[in-house]
Amino acid sequence: MLRLMNSIPQDENIHLGADLNGHVGEKDEKFERWHGSFGYGNQNQDGKRILEFSASCDLAIINTFFKKKDTHLITYESGRNSTQIDYSLTRRKHLGRYKDSKVIPGEALTSQHKLLLSVYKLPKPLKICRYVTPKLKWQKLYDPCGESLVKELAEKIRSLDVTCSTANKTWNEFERFCRKSAERSLGRMKPRKGPFKETSW
Template sequence: MNQAEHLFEDMARASPVGDARGHRRTLVRNGQRLPYQERIRLKKLAQRRGEREKKENETIGLKIGTLNVGSMTARSHELVDLMERRKIRIMCLQETKWKGSKAKELGNGFKLFYIGDDGRKNGVGIVLDEELKKGVLEVKRSSDRIIWLKMEMGKLVVNIMSVYAAQQGCADEEKEKFWEELDEEVRKIPAEEKLWIGGDFNGHVGGDNRGREETMGKFGYGTKNDGGEELVTFAMRHNLWIVNTFYKKATRHKITYQSGGTQSQIDYVLCRSNDKNTKDCKVILGESITGEIQRRSQRAAWSIHRSGESIRQGATGGDVVVYEKEERPREVHACCARHVQGK
């Protein structure tokens, strides 16, 4: 074998190994060696996954209100207008004075769930916007002073309750019955679920919170009376937080009821004591709901801003002008809460 033949034979023997090495596939990193269409597909999947995660983690602004309307007769349009302009998605109502145990569309997607035994007094309800009403799981109508509903809101189960406490002039038996019913209804709600209560409690809690710092703040208005003592005791029993009292505000941003020269704070919002993500709470002046027969009275609104993973109960959003009955001249005020829901 000559030298040329020997060289050729050596190259032939090495060629299988060389070919194997030459065709070895390089590891794919970051999809750079994938076909163009495949890279585009993977990029879109990553973008969609990122959008889903962002949506799950983002916070959602929410305003909740409580308002003693005096009567819902001929006021549906004004109420819807108020909620739309102020971006209030949940409204707790007292003194609706609508007889029946029903649900009614108010217009523009807003729906009212209500109960009333007498068309002349009492009655409570809850209004939800078009999106939130789809999440209602159940509605509990305890009496013409207490109504609450359970709803899904994102990953949360939230309970909204609207209450109207017996007035100071009512018999003691009626007052006791109200607090007993309210205790019973709150006990039905699992502790792990969110609870917001908005209502006209017809009581003054005052500003003395000594020994009750976990239930109420020191910025309540006026002097505590029997109705206020009942409210504070109720809140302590159920580990609730009286939101209105935790924020230092000017007097005009605290008052929720006026009659002649009398001013008081009787509308409150409550939530679980472990659900404290509120940034602010005050009365906002300047809204109006008008009527044909009754006088106007000014109703303010508590504005609560919360951040964190849950939402807080609250009240009407903004200064509200409501009817003032001829037989009972007064100024009434509404509470408003603005919350931020997280995941």
């Protein structure tokens, strides 16, 4: 496991969530860089091994860094026994990216285990700068320039030879002519500057 962790590039974020079956205890001053001193219960030998592994990989135990009531720390209940054996771990340098970590009381994954939730801050969505083609000034159709455009299109229609071409080819040719003529006669609006907002949904 240690070899696998060391093979992951240091700039990649790691989030480990598992039933590690050990008790790290309420706090441990020796491992305070990786243990946030807000754990639950007493430490045992397996919990010490978890802390040693965290220290060797520089992993913070996320759910020990947020002060919570016992009901939000206990991850396992069976009869009268209540313990904390499920943990979330991340690189110590990335700990600040987490907003919260707690157990959801009553939401059980199995009959004994509780659901442990860690809240991660997602980066803000990037604003995309897109080029938007300025629209043609179709409102100028009723101006003198619009009248000349209509005459030009009428002459083009009369000159079309539909006998030597397919309907699609004739239409595509006429469409290109319409766009070029309209842009030359009517002009385009000023280009809009981005970035543009996405739709809310």
